[in-house]
Amino acid sequence: MSEILRFEPFDSTVEPEFWSGLARHKLHSAQLDTGRTLLQGEFAGGRRHALRKTAGSEVGQTLAVPARLRVSQDAWDRAGAASTSEAASSQQPGISVNVDGYLYNTNTIEEFKKCDKGEILRRAGADILGDIRSGKATQKPELLWPFMLLSFADLKKYHFYHWFAFPAVTADPPDTTVGTPTPISEAVANCSELGSLFTAISSFSRGKSRGYGAFVAVYRPSASARPWEIYSLADWDKAFSSSSGSDGSIAMLGFVDPSSHSTRPGWPLRNLLAWVRYCHPEAARLSVLCFRDAVLASGNVCSSEALRQQSESVVIEIQVTAATDLKAEAQVSGWERNEKQKLAPRVVNLSSTMNPVQLAESAL
Amino acid sequence: MSSIHSLFHKVAEHLNPVLKNSKFKETGVLTPEEFVAAGDYLVYKCPTWTWEKGNPNKRREYLPADKQFLVTRNVPCLRRADQMVFGLDDELENVGDDGWVSAYAGHKGMSAQDEDEIEEIGDVDDMDVQVPTAKEIERLTKGVEAADIGTSEQDLDTPLGQVAEDDEIGEIPSDIEDIPDIDDELEGFDAVEDNDPAATNIESAPKSGESGTDDTRAASEDKILRTRTYDISITYDKYYQTPRVWLFGYNEQGSPLTTRQIFEDISEDHAKKTVTIETHPHLGVQQASIHPCKHAHVMKRIIERAVEGGRREIRVDQYLVIFLKFMSSVLPTIEYDYTMSTDI
Numbered sequence: 213m214s215e216i217l218r219f220e221p222f223d224s225t226v227e228p229e230f231w232s233g234l235a236r237h238k239l240h241s242a243q244l245d246t247g248r249t250l251l252q253g254e255f256a257g258g259r260r261h262a263l264r265k266t267a268g269s270e271v272g273q274t275l276a277v278p279a280r281l282r283v284s285q286d287a288w289d290r291a292g293a294a295s296t297s298e299a300a301s302s303q304q305p306g307i308s309v310n311v312d313g314y315l316y317n318t319n320t321i322e323e324f325k326k327c328d329k330g331e332i333l334r335r336a337g338a339d340i341l342g343d344i345r346s347g348k349a350t351q352k353p354e355l356l357w358p359f360m361l362l363s364f365a366d367l368k369k370y371h372f373y374h375w376f377a378f379p380a381v382t383a384d385p386p387d388t389t390v391g392t393p394t395p396i397s398e399a400v401a402n403c404s405e406l407g408s409l410f411t412a413i414s415s416f417s418r419g420k421s422r423g424y425g426a427f428v429a430v431y432r433p434s435a436s437a438r439p440w441e442i443y444s445l446a447d448w449d450k451a452f453s454s455s456s457g458s459d460g461s462i463a464m465l466g467f468v469d470p471s472s473h474s475t476r477p478g479w480p481l482r483n484l485l486a487w488v489r490y491c492h493p494e495a496a497r498l499s500v501l502c503f504r505d506a507v508l509a510s511g512n513v514c515s516s517e518a519l520r521q522q523s524e525s526v527v528i529e530i531q532v533t534a535a536t537d538l539k540a541e542a543q544v545s546g547w548e549r550n551e552k553q554k555l556a557p558r559v560v561n562l563s564s565t566m567n568p569v570q571l572a573e574s575a576l
Numbered sequence: 577m578s579s580i581h582s583l584f585h586k587v588a589e590h591l592n593p594v595l596k597n598s599k600f601k602e603t604g605v606l607t608p609e610e611f612v613a614a615g616d617y618l619v620y621k622c623p624t625w626t627w628e629k630g631n632p633n634k635r636r637e638y639l640p641a642d643k644q645f646l647v648t649r650n651v652p653c654l655r656r657a658d659q660m661v662f663g664l665d666d667e668l669e670n671v672g673d674d675g676w677v678s679a680y681a682g683h684k685g686m687s688a689q690d691e692d693e694i695e696e697i698g699d700v701d702d703m704d705v706q707v708p709t710a711k712e713i714e715r716l717t718k719g720v721e722a723a724d725i726g727t728s729e730q731d732l733d734t735p736l737g738q739v740a741e742d743d744e745i746g747e748i749p750s751d752i753e754d755i756p757d758i759d760d761e762l763e764g765f766d767a768v769e770d771n772d773p774a775a776t777n778i779e780s781a782p783k784s785g786e787s788g789t790d791d792t793r794a795a796s797e798d799k800i801l802r803t804r805t806y807d808i809s810i811t812y813d814k815y816y817q818t819p820r821v822w823l824f825g826y827n828e829q830g831s832p833l834t835t836r837q838i839f840e841d842i843s844e845d846h847a848k849k850t851v852t853i854e855t856h857p858h859l860g861v862q863q864a865s866i867h868p869c870k871h872a873h874v875m876k877r878i879i880e881r882a883v884e885g886g887r888r889e890i891r892v893d894q895y896l897v898i899f900l901k902f903m904s905s906v907l908p909t910i911e912y913d914y915t916m917s918t919d920i
Binding site for chain 1: 623624626631649650651652654801802803805807824826829830831832859860861911
């Protein structure tokens with residue numbers, strides 16, 4: 213059974229403080245400059261949400277929630293920092309993945325409307341492909357997942373028009389899945405304790421604010437002390453060659469998956485597969501670990517049984533479309549749909565929290 | 577301060593003696609140091625909660641710079657509070673209009689051990705314990721409400737972070753009307769997206785009016801459910817010396833909720849009575865907050881009941897975990913992570 217591999221798109225979440233940051237940025241540093249500005253966003257592994265046990269509902273039900281990409285006040289830390297230096301690290305390195313974004317702030321609503329959305333995506337796609345070719349993305353997989361934010365801040369009314377894009381290089385024809393996605397607790401059950409895998413990933417990610425979002429997980433039963441080992445993408449060849457034996461060893465491409473859907477992986481996998489296509493064309497068929505248990509792995513769940521029950525990561529067998537040629541013109545998609553599931557921007561009205569006149573009135 | 581931290585990490589399961597002799601057992605209040613210790617314990621036990629540094633300009637000197645307040649984000653809220661059915665009906669009758677207790681007692685989300693204990697706590701009529709009744713709270717917080725917020729009827733429908741200013745109301749829709757024009761300018765580009773076979777469009781959540789079983793059936797078919805979500809934060813309230821809960825809600829599409837909508841997710845006994853709209857001390861935006869004037873009192877009762885019930889003593893670092901269970905009576909439908917089994 214092979215089906216087209218479908219991805220769960222990101223859902224942008226902007227905290228109100230981000231907009232005050234944008235207002236400051238517009239007034240004090242950018243002014244009329246419409247060049248793109250570096251931002252920072254973050255996403256975390258998607259956890260299904262356990263529902264409370266209430267009268268009439270069964271025990272242990274869970275709810276799949278949208279994959280959030282969060283932009284907060286911290287986004288401006290990145291904008292302020294020199295682009296080469298590492299910006300302020302996340303509060304929880306290893307649990308959430310920091311990604312770079314680019315702000316295109318326009319000066320008028322007309323500019324906002326006329327802005328060439330296709331060009332923004334094409335440029336983003338070209339950057340991603342450039343990073344894949346140059347090997348930068350191998351060192352920093354986060355470069356595969358930039359987000360674009362087109363905005364217009366109406367600072368007289370405190371209205372913020374905005375539109376997010378999560379550029380994704382599309383595969384043509386699309387990648388397909390082989391078989392049905394398997395929960396990690398079943399996929400790994402007969403090899404080893406899940407705990408050992410989670411511990412390995414957790415220690416791989418610890419202290420890293422970047423370079424953590426994608427990895428290769430290798431299982432070698434012969435190395436009994438620590439059967440699971442985690443390699444960075446740069447060590448791909450080492451990881452896969454060492455597991456080629458028939459001794460029951462496994463190698464999986466892993467990534468931090470913001471999706472909580474039981475079968476669909478999140479958006480970041482799309483560009484990661486583009487990376488695989490270009491850098492490792494020999495990998496036609498691939499096991500992908502959609503890692504969603506960073507919180508669980510870093511927590512203190514002691515029993516392996518509890519781990520098995522609570523784990524939500526999924527393993528998907530993917531038939532990767534062979535690379536024809538990664539052209540700069542590769543089709544790129546990714547504008548976010550708005551509240552009505554249309555390809556259109558959103559607007560936020562923050563007059564009550566930002567308008568000094570109204571704040572003064574409400575303070576009385 | 578730092579010694580308390582390192583000690584805490586060393587003996588996460590055991591409390592250091594300094595905190596044990598603190599005031600929280602007598603009065604239910606916390607020192608900032610105890611708040612940090614309790615926050616560390618909460619983060620350790622439930623990693624969905626994290627410490628935040630907040631806005632540097634609003635930093636409180638008595639808290640560590642990187643531990644100003646606690647937050648958990650993207651918490652789904654599937655049903656409205658008035659749809660909640662609390663446990664068994666007779667249980668509800670027993671506790672009468674004692675708002676704080678009834679919701680807590682009827683709550684089914686805890687371990688059997690917890691429930692035992694809570695029944696003890698809920699058994700107020702036998703003991704001469706004064707847990708505040710809803711009426712009492714209403715009376716006590718009336719002044720606060722008037723002074724602090726005055727949530728008038730017309731304010732209720734204003735999304736937080738938005739305001740209904742007369743001259744603007746006419747303008748906003750016209751601006752919004754402008755926006756669909758962009759669609760027209762995207763010809764050709766639009767097609768690229770629609771032809772993207774690997775993209776998934778998210779199905780809308782069922783209407784909130786549907787029953788819980790329908791919701792959960794939909795979940796088992798594994799659609800992504802769009803629900804209301806909340807960002808919940810806990811700050812330290814210096815005046816009341818207790819934690820204080822703040823809510824910022826997003827609707828199914830990710831836009832901020834109105835005050836009236838937020839009140840739908842707060843149990844009726846507390847909405848408009850103990851919940852106020854105020855400026856978040858570390859973020860500078862308006863959020864809904866559960867007014868902490870009775871927190872210490874209720875926490876003290878819970879702690880006392882646990883001790884009288886012959887349990888081992890509640891440690892101060894468990895304060896926030898217990899506090900969150902207590903808060904779940906105020907926020908019955910917001911599914912924040914309180915699932916950890918506490919050994920209280």
